[in-house]
Amino acid sequence: MDGHASPRPGPASRLDSLRPKLPGLALCLGIAVAAVWLRRASGIAALNPVVLALLAGLAIRAAWGRQTLLDPGLSSAIRPMLRFAIVLLGLQVTLAEVLALGPGALALAVTVVAVTVPAAVWLGARMGVQPGLAMLLGMGTGICGASAIVAANQVVRAKDEDVTYALAVITLCGSVGLVLLPVLAAPLGLTAPQYGIWAGAALHEVVQAVGAAAAGGPEAAQAGTVTKLARVMLLAPAIMALGWWVARGAAAQGTATKVQVPWFAFGFLGMVGLASTGLVPALATDASRWLVPLLMAASVAALGLATDLRALGRRGLRPLGLGIVLSLLIAAVALAGVSLL
Known part of the structure; x- marks a missing residue:
């Protein structure tokens, strides 16, 4: 029994491993709290x-430059914290x-x-x-915007600048759609449920x-909310x-790669199943509605703090063009589908 068992890390050693992460985590959470407060106060x-939170992180990085003291905390916020937020999202x-939609x-x-995700890859290549x-633009357009982009990057492993660019494009295109769709409902002759x-x-x-x-x-709001939740469940x-697609592409190029098993995605589905039983207290669901935006904002703040804006400029306008095309495509496919329902 002499020296064969490794001692488990005690509280002191866990604190020692956490201490280097505290500055970065504290800054990210502080930015997230401010962002959530501003949204609710306004x-x-x-x-x-x-x-x-992304804009705040980018602004601080541009003003301060890279601060190596923050790096350990930023890494923890970008991955483990984000994955936990995605799992909690399943409670909502x-x-x-979803089945009530028909x-x-x-x-x-x-x-x-x-349609949207494969189209993004095909059009992007051209x-x-x-x-x-x-891929990030396709996931953000097809599923649920910023959440899908940062979640998808857990398997795509694109550069931080790509994630930031994709977030900016999706935010811009979605905001334009938020203004235009209500204006187009009447000319298109859509009923309230169809429009929703x-x-x-x-x-x-x-x-x-x-x-x-x-x-x-109200009728359109109900139909729109549940339809959107159905897309979120496809995350x-x-x-x-x-x-699987990323690993297959790497294998086709003769590059050995390990398939990244998205365990957090299984956790998300598990939470959906748990929420569907009706056993989850309303307090827990309400807490997730407060905690998920906070954790995601902290994760994306970390992404902004880790991103060099000069690298974004080198991406050019082609990704923006792709985002616009994908937004028009999904709007057209959705409208065609509504007309058939």
């Missing part, structure tokens, strides 16, 4: 805390809500995702956009889709498929 739905979706609307939610950035489903199937961020749908009244299977 009452402006379009002020997404994730986007506000139930199978009953088979037609569910098929539409699956279709827009199944527009000269890097594959990793194209269109907004929920076409817009990127949850807040953008719900905000646009709400402009059509986990889409990430799993994306991981």
Whole structure:
């Protein structure tokens, strides 16, 4: 028994490993708290805390430059913290809500995702956009905006600058859609439920889709919210498929790569299943609605703090063009689907 068992790390050693991460984590959480507070204090739905935190992180990095003291904490915020937030997000979706849409609307939610992500890769190759950035734009457009982009990067492993660029493009395109879709509802002759489903199937961020749908009244808001949640529920299977796709592409090029198993995606699905049982207290669900934006904002703040803006300029305008094309594509596919329902 002499020296064969490794002693478990005690509280002191855990504290020693945590101490280098504290400056970066504290700054990221501070930015996130400020971003969430600003969104709630202003009452402006379009002020997404994730986007506000990203802008704050970029501004601080531009003003201070890289601070190596922050690096350990930034790494922890970008990955472990984000994955925990994605798992908690599953508490906000139930199978009953999604199934209540009916088979037609569910098929539409699956279709827009199944069309948009492969189209992003195909169009990106022809527009000269890097594959990793194209995949992130496809996931952000097809599923749920910023959350999908930062989650997808756990398997894509694109450069930080690519993630930041994708977040900026998706935010811009989704915000334009938030303004335009309510204006187009009447000329297109859409009923309130049709318009709600269109907004929920076409817009990127949850807040953008719900905000646009709400402009059509309570019936449209309900249809839009649930349609959007159906797309959010596809986050986990889409990430799993994306991981397989990345590994397959690497193998085709003769590059050995290990498939990144997105365990957090399984956790997300587990939470959806748990929420669907009705056993989760309302307090826990409400807490997740408060905690998820905070953790995601902290993660994206870390991304901004780790990003050199000069590297973004080298990406050019082609990814922006791809984001615009994908936004028009998903709006057209969603509208065609609504007309068939």
